[in-house]
Amino acid sequence: MQINASHHRVHEKQPYRTWYHFQPPQNWMNDPNGPMYYKGVYHFFYQYNPYAATFGRHMVWGHSVSYDLINWIHLNHALEPSESYDINGCYSGSITTLPGEKPIIMYTGSDTRKHQIQNLAMPKNLLDPFLREWVKHPQNPVMTPPSGVELDGFRDPTTAWQGSDGKWRVIIGAKNGDEGKALLYHSEDFVNWKLHYNPLYASDSTGMFECPDFFPVYISGTKNGVDTSVQNSSVKHVLKLSYQNKQQEYYLVGEYFPDQEKFIPDPDLGGSCMDLILDHGMFYAGKTFFEYGKNRRILWGWSKECDTTQDDVEKGWAGLQGIPRQVWLDKSGKWLMQWPIEEVEKLRDKHVSIMGEKLVGGSTLEVSGITASQVDVEVLFELPELESAEWLDQSEVDPLLLCSEEYASRSGIIGPFGLLALASEDQAEHTAIFFRIYRAPNRYVCFMCSDQSRSSLRQDLDKTPYGTIFDIDPNLKTISLRSLIDRSIIESFGEKGRICITSRVYPSLAIDKDAHLYVFNNGSQSVVISELNAWTMKKAEFDQE
Ligand code: DQQ
Numbered sequence: 133m134q135i136n137a138s139h140h141r142v143h144e145k146q147p148y149r150t151w152y153h154f155q156p157p158q159n160w161m162n163d164p165n166g167p168m169y170y171k172g173v174y175h176f177f178y179q180y181n182p183y184a185a186t187f188g189r190h191m192v193w194g195h196s197v198s199y200d201l202i203n204w205i206h207l208n209h210a211l212e213p214s215e216s217y218d219i220n221g222c223y224s225g226s227i228t229t230l231p232g233e234k235p236i237i238m239y240t241g242s243d244t245r246k247h248q249i250q251n252l253a254m255p256k257n258l259l260d261p262f263l264r265e266w267v268k269h270p271q272n273p274v275m276t277p278p279s280g281v282e283l284d285g286f287r288d289p290t291t292a293w294q295g296s297d298g299k300w301r302v303i304i305g306a307k308n309g310d311e312g313k314a315l316l317y318h319s320e321d322f323v324n325w326k327l328h329y330n331p332l333y334a335s336d337s338t339g340m341f342e343c344p345d346f347f348p349v350y351i352s353g354t355k356n357g358v359d360t361s362v363q364n365s366s367v368k369h370v371l372k373l374s375y376q377n378k379q380q381e382y383y384l385v386g387e388y389f390p391d392q393e394k395f396i397p398d399p400d401l402g403g404s405c406m407d408l409i410l411d412h413g414m415f416y417a418g419k420t421f422f423e424y425g426k427n428r429r430i431l432w433g434w435s436k437e438c439d440t441t442q443d444d445v446e447k448g449w450a451g452l453q454g455i456p457r458q459v460w461l462d463k464s465g466k467w468l469m470q471w472p473i474e475e476v477e478k479l480r481d482k483h484v485s486i487m488g489e490k491l492v493g494g495s496t497l498e499v500s501g502i503t504a505s506q507v508d509v510e511v512l513f514e515l516p517e518l519e520s521a522e523w524l525d526q527s528e529v530d531p532l533l534l535c536s537e538e539y540a541s542r543s544g545i546i547g548p549f550g551l552l553a554l555a556s557e558d559q560a561e562h563t564a565i566f567f568r569i570y571r572a573p574n575r576y577v578c579f580m581c582s583d584q585s586r587s588s589l590r591q592d593l594d595k596t597p598y599g600t601i602f603d604i605d606p607n608l609k610t611i612s613l614r615s616l617i618d619r620s621i622i623e624s625f626g627e628k629g630r631i632c633i634t635s636r637v638y639p640s641l642a643i644d645k646d647a648h649l650y651v652f653n654n655g656s657q658s659v660v661i662s663e664l665n666a667w668t669m670k671k672a673e674f675d676q677e
Contacts, residue, residue, distance in 0.1 A: 147619060155451070155453070160188065164176065165177040165226070166225060169423040171261065175227075178434075185449050189221060201475050204672070217241045219242075224239065228291050230322060234258065237253040238252055240287035240289065245283075249277070249286070250287075252322070262677075269323070278315070287342070292319075294361045302319075311335065312339060312340055314344050315327060341374070343417040343419060346371050346395075347369065349461040357430075363390055369385075370384070374418070412599060412633045416434050419431070429460070430458060430473060437450045439593055454621075454634060456472070457632075470632050481670045482667065483666070484499060485665045489661040491658060497661075499649040502667065504649040510663075511663070514610050515659060539568075544568050544656070546659075547568035548654050549568075550566030550652065552564055556641035561642045563582065565581070565622065565635075567626065568655070569604070579599055582622065582634075584635050587638070590638060611627060618669065619643075621637075
């Protein structure tokens with residue numbers, strides 16, 4: 133039975149509601165759950181509070197379906213608290229497709245005592261193309277917190293994978309104090325699960341590993357994805373963990389040895405590479421799925437609001453999902469690449485381009501002729517000789533500090549250069565997404581930042597700037613930036629998807645027709661806009677069944 137959702141009307145003037153990023157009609161949404169492609173239909177489930185625009189005690193699994201991952205039909209909730217084992221919330225989980233094309237949800241229930249336990253649910257009718265109704269398994273719960281794990285720190289099952297011995301394996305996120313654990317369970321029948329004596333991975337200072345995700349990636353550098361159960365010499369494995377203490381998405385690339393149930397992360401990347409983080413901005417609880425038809429692995433992630441709870445209540449909603457991203461292992465074998473799924477390009481409408489335009493130091497150029505509040509923009513910058521870059525003493529570098537303090541407006545040598553998105557005409561409001569290149573002993577490094585500090589004249593917002601530093605090829609001639617701008621979200625992809633940063637912003641002037649988009653260069657060396665293409669984005673369709 134469907135919970136009677138609150139009919140709080142979403143505020144009429146909604147400059148921050150997105151045109152093409154997924155959101156339900158109203159109320160609070162957080163983690164993506166159980167994404168899958170099944171018989172021609174994409175399913176997307178999500179943590180949802182049907183009663184309010186804030187997180188609540190009775191979280192349900194919202195459910196929407198799509199034929200293209202861009203236009204969606206919202207359905208009734210797939211799971212709602214109803215039994216003693218999930219009465220305090222149906223929390224995050226995943227879907228595995230069992231032999232005979234039978235999808236099964238494993239999700240965390242918060243029980244009568246708020247202990248976290250794992251449960252199963254199956255579609256009521258496999259012939260329903262939208263799999264609208266889900267039935268909870270009679271043997272729930274199938275896992276309860278083992279010893280050495282906190283009773284409310286045992287959640288978020290991954291998609292399961294099957295070993296060559298035919299057994300299913302699944303990871304459950306867990307914690308004990310500051311210790312995070314990726315617990316591994318085995319099962320012959322998906323119902324009776326046995327804890328493996330060692331966690332697949334553990335750390336001592338991260339806090340809870342929320343929303344783990346574990347999947348193989350080809351080492352050849354191809355963009356093709358691979359099924360979660362594949363294990364052979366052509367793949368490495370990625371273990372993605374949402375560190376609760378840091379509220380950020382970390383991942384490890386390494387070797388998985390199923391016989392010993394060991395995952396050994398590759399040794400330190402060395403150089404100036406920081407920890408591997410999926411997205412340096414507001415992007416959390418990510419989850420991937422493999423799509424057979426198009427042979428790709430797709431990542432979803434939740435982008436939380438940075439305004440106040442009061443704002444959310446007034447808006448009547450909170451939470452967005454990033455545009456789904458294709459993920460693959462870079463040909464270096466060291467990090468993941470991410471790129472918005474090609475389907476988003478269907479929404480591209482009015483197009484403008486700039487070719488071969490030199491941007492001298494201190495200059496700004498408007499990208500006019502588009503609706504700058506919802507844009508897909510791709511720009512390729514031609515760089516000057518890297519030898520001219522300024523020196524950086526890396527021991528003193530904190531990228532976040534460097535990105536802040538209106539760093540984009542200060543002059544350097546090669547950069548800062550990039551985009552001013554959602555800018556007011558006088559540029560008093562803008563979000564600067566930019567690069568700056570430095571020399572370091574034996575190498576060159578690049579900063580990429582997304583700086584919200586001037587994103588709004590409003591004072592009561594979280595405007596923390598985001599950024600990172602990464603090594604670049606000393607022969608690098610060009611660097612690329614793509615931003616998906618959508619009213620209150622800017623997803624940016626640097627260097628063809630090597631670095632991703634998602635920002636949430638709430639301009640007070642730069643809204644609707646009053647938003648502008650600029651390219652800028654504050655480095656003393658000129659950079660050339662080798663090619664820039666920008667498209668106004670059409671509205672995606674979100675229908676309620
Ligand atoms: N959100 C869910 C949990 C998960 C957390 C509850 C991560 O299952 O650990 O809504 O954002």
